[in-house]
Each structure stands twice: as structure tokens, then as C-alpha cells.
Amino acid sequence: xxxxxxxxxxxxxxxxxxxxxxxxxxxxxxxxxxxxxxxxxxxxxxxxxxxxxxxxxxxxxxxxxxxxxxxxxxxxxxxxxxxxxxxxxxxxxxxxxxxxxxxxxxxxxxxxxxxxxxxxxxxxxxxxxxxxxxxxxxxxxxxxxxxxxxxxxxxxxxxxxxxxxxxxxxxxxxxxxxxxxxxxxxxxxxxxxxxxxxxxxxxxxxxxxxxxxxxxxxxxxxxxxxxxxxxxxxxxxxxxxxxxxxxxxxxxxxxxxxxxxxxxxxxxxxxxxxxxxxxxxxxxxxxxxxxxxxxxxxxxxxxxxxxxxxxxxxxxxxxxxxxxxxxxxxxxxxxxxxxxxxxxxxxxxxxxxxxxxxxxxxxxxxxxxxxxxxxxxxxxxxxxxxxxxxxxxxxxxxxxxxxxxxxxxxxxxxxxxxxxxxxxxxxxxxxxxxxxxxxxxxxxxxxxxxxxxxxxxxxxxxxxxxxxxxxxxxxxxxxxxxxxxxxxxxxxxxxxxxxxxxxxxxxxxxxxxxxxxxxxxxxxxxxxxxxxxxxxxxxxxxxxxxxxxxxxxxxxxxxxxxxxxxxxxxxxxxxxxxxxxxxxxxxx
Amino acid sequence: xxxxxxxxxxxxxxxxxxxxxxxxxxxxxxxxxxxxxxxxxxxxxxxxxxxxxxxxxxxxxxxxxxxxxxxxxxxxxxxxxxxxxxxxxxxxxxxxxxxxxxxxxxxxxxxxxxxxxxxxxxxxxxxxxxxxxxxxxxxxxxxxxxxxxxxxxxxxxxxxxxxxxxxxxxxxxxxxxxxxxxxxxxxxxxxxxxxxxxxxxxxxxxxxxxxxxxxxxxxxxxxxxxxxxxxxxxxxxxxxxxxxxxxxxxxxxxxxxxxxxxxxxxxxxxxxxxxxxxxxxxxxxxxxxxxxxxxxxxxxxxxxxxxxxxxxxxxxxxxxxxxxxxxxxxxxxxxxxxxxxxxxxxxxxxxxxxxxxxxxxx
Numbered sequence: 001x002x003x004x005x006x007x008x009x010x011x012x013x014x015x016x017x018x019x020x021x022x023x024x025x026x027x028x029x030x031x032x033x034x035x036x037x038x039x040x041x042x043x044x045x046x047x048x049x050x051x052x053x054x055x056x057x058x059x060x061x062x063x064x065x066x067x068x069x070x071x072x073x074x075x076x077x078x079x080x081x082x083x084x085x086x087x088x089x090x091x092x093x094x095x096x097x098x099x100x101x102x103x104x105x106x107x108x109x110x111x112x113x114x115x116x117x118x119x120x121x122x123x124x125x126x127x128x129x130x131x132x133x134x135x136x137x138x139x140x141x142x143x144x145x146x147x148x149x150x151x152x153x154x155x156x157x158x159x160x161x162x163x164x165x166x167x168x169x170x171x172x173x174x175x176x177x178x179x180x181x182x183x184x185x186x187x188x189x190x191x192x193x194x195x196x197x198x199x200x201x202x203x204x205x206x207x208x209x210x211x212x213x214x215x216x217x218x219x220x221x222x223x224x225x226x227x228x229x230x231x232x233x234x235x236x237x238x239x240x241x242x243x244x245x246x247x248x249x250x251x252x253x254x255x256x257x258x259x260x261x262x263x264x265x266x267x268x269x270x271x272x273x274x275x276x277x278x279x280x281x282x283x284x285x286x287x288x289x290x291x292x293x294x295x296x297x298x299x300x301x302x303x304x305x306x307x308x309x310x311x312x313x314x315x316x317x318x319x320x321x322x323x324x325x326x327x328x329x330x331x332x333x334x335x336x337x338x339x340x341x342x343x344x345x346x347x348x349x350x351x352x353x354x355x356x357x358x359x360x361x362x363x364x365x366x367x368x369x370x371x372x373x374x375x376x377x378x379x380x381x382x383x384x385x386x387x388x389x390x391x392x393x394x395x396x397x398x399x400x401x402x403x404x405x406x407x408x409x410x411x412x413x414x415x416x417x418x419x420x421x422x423x424x425x426x427x428x429x430x431x432x433x434x435x436x437x438x439x440x441x442x443x444x445x446x447x448x449x450x451x452x453x454x455x456x457x458x459x460x461x462x463x464x465x466x467x468x469x470x471x472x473x474x475x476x477x478x479x480x481x482x483x484x485x486x487x488x489x490x491x492x493x494x495x496x497x498x499x500x501x502x503x504x505x506x507x508x509x510x511x512x513x514x515x516x517x518x519x520x521x522x523x524x525x526x527x528x529x530x531x532x533x534x535x536x537x538x539x540x541x542x543x544x545x546x547x548x549x550x551x552x553x554x555x556x557x558x559x560x561x562x563x564x565x566x567x568x569x570x571x572x573x574x575x576x577x578x579x580x581x582x583x584x585x586x587x588x
Numbered sequence: 589x590x591x592x593x594x595x596x597x598x599x600x601x602x603x604x605x606x607x608x609x610x611x612x613x614x615x616x617x618x619x620x621x622x623x624x625x626x627x628x629x630x631x632x633x634x635x636x637x638x639x640x641x642x643x644x645x646x647x648x649x650x651x652x653x654x655x656x657x658x659x660x661x662x663x664x665x666x667x668x669x670x671x672x673x674x675x676x677x678x679x680x681x682x683x684x685x686x687x688x689x690x691x692x693x694x695x696x697x698x699x700x701x702x703x704x705x706x707x708x709x710x711x712x713x714x715x716x717x718x719x720x721x722x723x724x725x726x727x728x729x730x731x732x733x734x735x736x737x738x739x740x741x742x743x744x745x746x747x748x749x750x751x752x753x754x755x756x757x758x759x760x761x762x763x764x765x766x767x768x769x770x771x772x773x774x775x776x777x778x779x780x781x782x783x784x785x786x787x788x789x790x791x792x793x794x795x796x797x798x799x800x801x802x803x804x805x806x807x808x809x810x811x812x813x814x815x816x817x818x819x820x821x822x823x824x825x826x827x828x829x830x831x832x833x834x835x836x837x838x839x840x841x842x843x844x845x846x847x848x849x850x851x852x853x854x855x856x857x858x859x860x861x862x863x864x865x866x867x868x869x870x871x872x873x874x875x876x877x878x879x880x881x882x883x884x885x886x887x888x889x890x891x892x893x894x895x896x897x898x899x900x901x902x903x904x905x906x907x908x909x910x911x912x913x914x915x916x917x918x919x920x921x922x923x924x925x926x927x928x929x930x931x932x933x934x935x936x937x938x939x940x941x942x943x944x945x946x947x948x949x950x
Binding site for chain 1: 642646658
């Protein structure tokens with residue numbers, strides 16, 4: 001039996017034996033292309049709205065309306081929030097969902113003589129109708145506000161995350177870049193949710209010793225680690241991953257529970273692979289006649305997913321059977337019950353070994369529920385109902401709840417880790433993507449140098465223009481730092497798009513830097529770039545990118561000596577129309 | 589939404605249930621006409637320069653057993669260094685990795701170094717012998733006689749342990765507790781015997797100061813430099829003031845210690861320089877390569893060895909003095925069979941002998 005921690009408070013909820021912390025991490029890369037009438041990659045957002053965010057909101061609100069008590073922890077990253085609140089993308093989503101409604105009506109006609117598929121077409125028609133109404137009318141196109149209300153009502157604890165989901169263990173070669181990712185992310189959270197965040201989601205759970213200090217300086221109280229990040233902490237955590245530890249900085253680290261993760265993530269043993277569940281890879285966008293489906297796929301005739309899928313997983317076979325929603329729903333109920341049963345056994349066992357109530361931390365990508373695993377939202381709803389209705393062993397809680405009950409915890413320094421493949425940084429330092437970081441390192445040092453050199457208040461048109469260019473340079477750098485680009489390159493999916501995006505942002509950053517240092521800023525071009533990369537409108541690059549003297553030398557970035565002393569020759573060239581005469585007159 | 593694939597690694601060691609995401613699409617944006625845009629053409633292209641003409645070196649801990657390095661050396665700095673090295677002096681650009689360890693006095697000393705010839709711009713991975721190590725790197729010119737002129741130095745980085753800590757003492761913390769010191773020890777532990785017990789928590793336990801905590805955690809702690817666990821800011825050897833031949837050692841340890849780290853570093857207890865003028869050094873590397881059935885996995889020392897599609901594998905490692913055990917295990921794709929091959933490689937301690945008159949025969 002582990003000895004008591006001193007001064008442990010009596011927990012608020014004494015009837016239960018342990019806590020379950022369900023964490024949903026919602027993130028998408030910032031994709032917005034006003035220069036095109038439609039853009040394929042914007043569909044990532046539209047699919048997620050229809051298949052994940054709206055269903056999750058529906059689950060939460062049904063549970064709330066039926067007076068179920070639940071607590072979820074969520075992260076909504078700045079790129080996702082920005083896109084969800086962007087009027088252009090909102091309008092395009094309505095166009096997208098209207099097109100899907102139209103398709104589902106055609107499907108109703110096409111499948112009229114095929115009862116098995118006709119009722120599925122009816123199902124999709126209902127889903128798309130509900131989605132359109134909910135988005136446009138119920139939520140007034142603002143899903144972020146809906147999540148905000150749930151937080152205010154006490155059902156959700158939304159945490160902050162990095163500005164553009166930068167993978168910090170590799171960005172850490174430039175401490176000012178790390179601090180900027182964190183600070184901009186937290187500032188964005190404050191302006192979105194009107195409060196300070198208690199917790200922070202590290203992208204990919206990427207942690208290295210010292211990172212907690214940066215979080216602590218920004219007021220963060222906890223973050224989540226992968227299992228081995230906590231298990232390999234120093235000294236050994238006495239409670240394994242079933243209680244947090246405090247880093248030496250005083251910030252708490254919670255560890256992911258592998259048992260609960262395996263039941264959902266595992267391709268061999270996890271629920272989503274059940275034969276009754278809907279097969280993701282059989283979509284009518286790839287199966288039906290091209291002329292029929294053409295209006296609903298890419299204008300150039302590129303087949304894409306539509307979201308209408310008629311087959312179930314069936315098994316390890318290419319001969320899929322028609323999807324049966326009632327059977328799938330029943331499986332979701334059974335799996336939710338199974339999950340709760342297993343967590344109950346787990347908590348009972350742990351509680352018998354520990355002198356405090358254990359906390360089981362179960363983080364997942366939010367997009368798993370509904371998009372990858374169609375029945376995922378149903379499973380979540382069954383799970384909450386199961387926990388709430390029939391037993392008191394487990395209580396849903398957030399990390400803040402646990403820290404309120406247990407303010408005294410063991411001190412240990414976690415190990416560098418991530419939840420990526422093989423548990424460290426190899427996925428983001430792969431031959432397919434490791435070429436990025438030299439450019440990011442240089443750009444990060446350059447940004448820190450410029451933020452320091454041009455830190456005087458902007459008075460007068462010239463310095464105001466310089467400050468605008470600086471702030472835009474900061475945005476471009478943050479967008480280039482997104483971990484989505486190396487992730488896509490390694491996974492081998494939309495590699496040309498990710499490569500183009502990275503080069504574009506770094507290129508724009510370098511050009512802005514050249515213009516700032518030469519004192520000649522193309523205001524017309526700047527204005528257009530500001531409209532394109534429309535994120536972090538209130539960014540103050542000086543406060544975010546200048547080295548922070550409060551930090552110890554290990555966490556502080558310094559002005560790169562090269563940038564302090566000499567101008568940098570242009571290392572990129574933009575192939576674009578030259579600025580007009582008027583633009584050249586606007587010398588800064 | 590093709591960005592996401594399931595890629596969570598469970599502690600049970602299961603691989604990622606990677607879903608082969610959406611089919612690739614051609615470069616549709618290249619062929620589409622954008623909306624009217626007079627200023628920012630959709631054909632905006634940026635070509636990243638191979639070199640930014642700056643000088644730096646960065647190291648990243650990739651995993652417990654490997655580092656990743658990337659660097660950029662400006663042509664101007666390289667020319668100036670080469671000029672300083674002297675005309676006619678043939679030299680090559682190398683990246684030297686130093687592995688540090690806490691010496692007996694508590695200061696940092698070099699356990700091992702290894703060099704790799706590099707281009708002026710690039711990146712690469714380095715496989716390591718052990719987990720939980722501390723390293724820094726330098727890029728510079730190495731002459732044929734072995735002298736090394738560093739041009740850029742990386743911050744110090746540490747690789748994580750691959751397993752659990754061997755320290756088990758309990759230190760409790762209450763961030764909202766009284767006083768500045770937030771951590772306190774409840775259980776007496778030899779590891780914390782040095783803690784000044786005059787400051788007490790209300791429970792009576794000894795309070796740990798921030799200094800004591802850093803000392804507890806620093807792998808290369810010394811009184812003069814208590815923050816060695818974490819990376820320092822980059823200390824470039826600024827162009828125009830680059831290190832001289834026989835420059836003073838780069839001091840990482842405290843001012844009152846005897847051991848130093850630097851270009852005249854000592855390792856293995858042997859000195860590379862005897863009294864005399866001839867400079868001569870030796871380094872060794874080990875290449876381990878083999879082959880197994882395609883799809884099988886190979887393990888060595890608790891870490892997985894990357895295996896090519898054809899089942900071949902190759903490891904390049906520095907070879908220090910002493911004996912290096914090599915026990916590799918191959919596991920079949922269906923995990924029903926495994927085989928282990930065991931051997932060892934020994935490098936004898938290095939003798940540095942001086943000969944007069946140029947004879948190599950002693």
C-alpha cells in the first residue's frame with residue numbers, strides 16, 4: 001500500500017472509487033483559400049463539422065437536457081476555432097451541406113427499388129438535413145459559441161493548445177518559437193473563451209524537460225503526457241499513470257492510460273474495427289458512375305469522399321455487406337457497456353492498491369468520433385448514460401477536478417516523449433520531412449531578432465506599417481511551424497499540398513523580413529497576404545516573439561547575432577507580378 | 589479529411605492502427621484559374637534557398653538512442669576559417685559530437701566524441717550507444733594532422749531514458765503551499781541527505797529549495813552551472829572571432845573545477861597530446877549489418893533496429909574503448925519465431941606513444 005500523501009483533502013465526491021477523464025482533442029490544420037471558388041482541402045473542415053462536431057454537440061446537449069451529469073475535457077485549437085468562425089468558410093460549409101442534401105435526394109431516387117440501401121439513403125438525408133438546420137439555425141453558424149456555453153454550464157473544461165499545433169520538441173531548438181506557440185495559443189484562448197485556461201494540450205503530447213517551465217510561466221496548471229512520459233519520470237511515479245505528478249516547475253502532468261486507449265485505438269482489439277460498424281473506405285464518391293456523381297466531387301472529376309457510405313466492415317474481406325444502422329447502434333451500446341465495465345474493474349483494482357482515488361486519463365482525437373468511427377458519438381452517449389445511470393464506482397472528471405481534490409502530489413520530472421509512432425520524435429524527424437527544420441530554425445531566430453530590433457511603439461505611418469509587416473511575418477512563421485505539414489509528408493497523403501503550404505509560409509516570412517530590414521514594404525502585397533492568412537488578427541509579435549527575460553537561460557531565446565549585425569540576403573524569390581508604381585511609392 | 593490517421597502508440601507496444609488515408613490527388617490547384625487577383629497570383633511560388641548563409645548547428649533528441657542534427661555554415665565563415673587555418677593546409681568540414689558525463693568532481697567531462705565529414709549545409713541522424721545521454725556538437729574544420737577549429741556549437745541536449753528511473757524516493761509538492769519552496773521531502777532518503785533541513789513544511793518535512801531541486805535533477809551539475817540538464821541558448825562562435833588553434837577549453841564546468849570540455853578534451857583517461865608538437869588522434873566506428881526475413885523486426889539493447897524492406901539492416905555507431913556487447917534478436921512478422929545472435933567487440937585502451945626521428949617502429 002502506498003503511503004499517504006500529506007495534507008490530502010477529503011474528496012468532494014466520496015461515493016465513487018475513482019475518476020475517468022475523457023479528453024477530446026479537436027484540431028485541423030488552417031486551410032482557407034479565398035483565391036479559389038472551391039478548394040479540396042477545405043473539405044476536411046466540412047466533413048468534420050458534419051460528422052464530428054455537430055454530432056458531439058448533439059450528444060452533449062441531449063445529455064444536458066436529460067440532466068445527466070458529465071464532465072469532458074476538450075481542446076479546440078486556434079486554427080480550428082478560427083476556421084469555424086470564418087464567415088467565408090461558414091458560407092462554404094452551407095454550400096457543401098446543401099450539395100450533400102441534394103445528393104442524398106438523388107440517392108433516394110436511385111435506391112428506391114433497393115430497400116437495403118434506400119433506408120441508408122434516408123438516414124443520410126436526415127443526417128444532412130439535421131446538420132444544415134443545426135448549423136445555420138440552432139447554432140447560428142457559431143459552433144465555438146456552443147462549446148463555450150457548455151463550458152460555462154460546467155459540462156466541458158476546454159483547454160488551450162499551441163498557436164498552430166507546432167511540435168514543440170523539435171521547435172525547441174529555438175526557445176522563442178516554443179514560447180510564441182504557447183503564448184499565442186493561450187492569448188487566442190483568452191480572447192475566445194474569456195477566461196484563463198487551466199490546462200494545455202501539447203500537440204502530439206510532445207514533451208521535453210523544461211517545457212513545463214514555459215507553460216507554468218504562462219499560468220498553465222496541467223498538461224497531458226503519453227504513458228511512458230510519466231512512467232519513465234524521475235523519480236518513479238508511485239501511482240503509475242493513475243495520479244498526476246508535479247514537474248519541478250509546479251505544473252501537473254497527467255499520463256495517458258494505455259488500457260482504455262487500446263480499447264478504442266487498437267486496430268486488433270479496438271471497438272472501431274467491429275464488423276457491424278460502417279466501413280470508412282467504401283464511399284459512393286469512388287463507386288458510382290462518374291457522370292452521376294460528378295456534380296458532387298471535385299470539379300475536375302477527381303473522385304473524393306462524399307460521406308455517403310453504404311457498407312459495413314464485415315471482416316477481413318473485400319466483399320462488404322450492406323450497413324445495418326440498428327445493429328451498429330446496438331454494438332455501440334454493448335461496447336460502451338464493456339468499456340465502463342472494464343474501467344470499473346480497473347478502478348476497483350487500483351483503488352485497492354492506492355491510498356487515493358485513481359484517475360484514468362483517456363485522450364482521443366475528437367475526429368475519431370464520427371468521422372473515422374461513424375458510431376463513435378453514439379458510443380460516447382451510451383457511455384455517459386451508463387456511468388450516470390447505474391453505478392457509482394466511476395465519476396467523470398477533468399484534470400482540474402482531480403487537482404482540486406488532490407492538491408498535493410508527487411514531484412517528478414517526466415521523460416521526453418510523444419504519443420506518435422514509437423513514442424518519441426521520429427515521425428516528425430523522418431527523411432520525408434526533416435528538411436523543414438533548418439528553415440524553421442533560421443526563421444525563428446530571425447523573428448526573435450526582428451521582434452527585438454523593432455520593438456519600439458509604432459507611432460507614425462512608417463513604424464505602423466513596419467509593425468503590420470512584423471505581425472504578418474509572425475503569422476507566416478506560426479503557420480509554417482504547424483506540425484501538420486511534416487505529419488502529412490510522413491504519412492504520404494497530400495504531400496504536394498503540405499510542401500506547397502510550408503514553402504509558401506516560409507517564403508512569405510522571408511520576403512516580409514527582407515522588406516522590413518530594407519525599410520521598403522510593399523503595402524499592397526502585405527495587405528493581400530493579410531487577407532489570405534487571416535489568423536491571429538490581434539497578434540502582437542513583439543510580446544510573443546521577443547525573448548522573455550523572466551525565463552531561465554534554458555528556456556529563453558536570444559537574439560541571433562547574425563541578424564543583429566547584418567542584413568540577410570534574400571533567400572527566396574516570389575514569382576508574382578511586380579508591385580505597381582503606387583506600391584513602390586509607399587516606402588516605409 | 590485526409591490529414592488524420594490513427595497514430596497512437598499504446599504502451600503495450602502495439603503499432604499505430606494506421607489507416608491508409610485517402611487516395612492521393614493530383615495538383616489540382618495548379619490548373620485551376622483563381623478568382624481575380626491582381627496582386628497575389630495563385631502561381632505564387634517560393635523556392636527555399638539551400639543555404640541561408642548563416643552559421644549554426646542544432647541538435648535534437650530524436651529518441652533515447654538517436655540524435656538529429658541540422659546545420660548551416662555560411663560560405664563566408666568557411667572561407668575565413670580556412671584562411672585562418674593556413675594556405676596549403678588541407679582540411680575537411682566535420683561535425684563532431686561530444687558525449688558528456690558527470691566527472692568525479694561533479695563537473696562535466698567528455699566521455700566520447702565522434703566525427704562525421706559533412707557538407708556545409710545539411711541534416712542527419714546519429715545512432716547512439718546508450719539512452720539518457722547528454723551531448724553537444726560542433727561543426728568545424730579538421731586538418732590532416734588532427735587539429736580541429738570549431739565554427740559553430742550546438743546547445744547541449746539530453747536524450748531520454750528508454751525505461752524507468754532507478755530513483756524511487758518520494759518528494760511531495762504543493763504548488764499552493766506556504767513559502768517560496770513548494771517541494772518537501774517526507775521520506776528520508778540518502779539521495780536527499782544533502783538537503784538543508786532547517787526549512788520545514790508544516791508537516792515537519794524538510795523543504796527543498798529550487799537549488800536543491802535543480803541539483804537533484806541535473807545530470808551534469810556543478811556549483812557554477814546548475815542548469816546543465818537543459819539546453820543553453822546557442823553559443824555561436826561568431827565569425828571573425830572563431831577559435832584559435834589550441835584555444836582555451838570551452839568551459840562548461842564551474843570555475844573552481846579542474847576538468848574542462850573543449851577542443852583539448854580528454855576521454856578514456858588518455859591524453860591526445862603529449863609534450864611535443866606532433867598532433868595525432870584516432871577514432872573508431874563500428875558498423876553492424878545483417879539480414880533477416882522481410883517483415884521481421886530486429887532488436888538490440890531494448891531498442892528496435894530499422895530494417896529495410898528486403899530484410900537488411902545496418903547500424904553505424906561510435907566505438908569507444910572497452911567491450912561492446914552485441915546481442916541482437918530478430919522476431920518474425922507473425923511473432924511466432926525469434927532468434928538471437930550474440931557476440932562482442934572490444935577496443936583496447938588507447939596508447940599514445942611518442943617516437944623520435946619519425947620512426948614508427950618504437
